Amino acid sequence: MSISPVSERSSGRRDHGQAVMLMLSIVALIGLLTVGVAKVGALLVEQSRARTAADAAALAGVSGGPAIAAAVAAADGATLLSFRREEADVVVVVRVGHTHARARATAGP
Numbered sequence: 001m002s003i004s005p006v007s008e009r010s011s012g013r014r015d016h017g018q019a020v021m022l023m024l025s026i027v028a029l030i031g032l033l034t035v036g037v038a039k040v041g042a043l044l045v046e047q048s049r050a051r052t053a054a055d056a057a058a059l060a061g062v063s064g065g066p067a068i069a070a071a072v073a074a075a076d077g078a079t080l081l082s083f084r085r086e087e088a089d090v091v092v093v094v095r096v097g098h099t100h101a102r103a104r105a106t107a108g109p
Contacts, residue, residue, distance in 0.1 A: 043099070050096040053078035054103035061090040062107045 053076035061069030066083040069092055073080040078094040078101075085091075088107045093100055 046097045046099045047101070049077060050094060050099045050101035051103070052076060053096060054092055054094045054101035055105075057094055058090050058092045058103040058105035061092055062105045 053073050056076055057069040057073040057078070057080055060072040061083055066080070069083055069090070070080040073092070073094045076096075078096045080092060081095055081100065082093040083090070089104055090107075091102065091104045093102045095101075
């Protein structure tokens with residue numbers, strides 16, 4: 001028994017279409033994963049910037065008050081949302097993008 005060349009060619013054509021669909025699915029999956037990783041990375045950077053701005057604003061607010069704390073937060077790309085003095089401590093909340101961060105600083109040792 002021999003296999004005719006026509007049947008070999010026709011089975012190859014069916015596989016070719018499946019390979020294209022498989023490759024398109026893989027490319028789409030890689031694209032979705034890339035977008036997800038980029039969004040997580042951007043969120044982590046935003047959180048880090050918010051924490052840094054909150055720390056700096058709280059330290060500046062200990063000696064300079066709310067106006068200086070707001071100016072330092074703005075210089076770090078953040079918005080000062082709240083400033084509260086609790087005895088020797090200053091507590092601030094800042095926003096960078098959609099992320100909020102809170103920091104506390106103490107005057108003195």
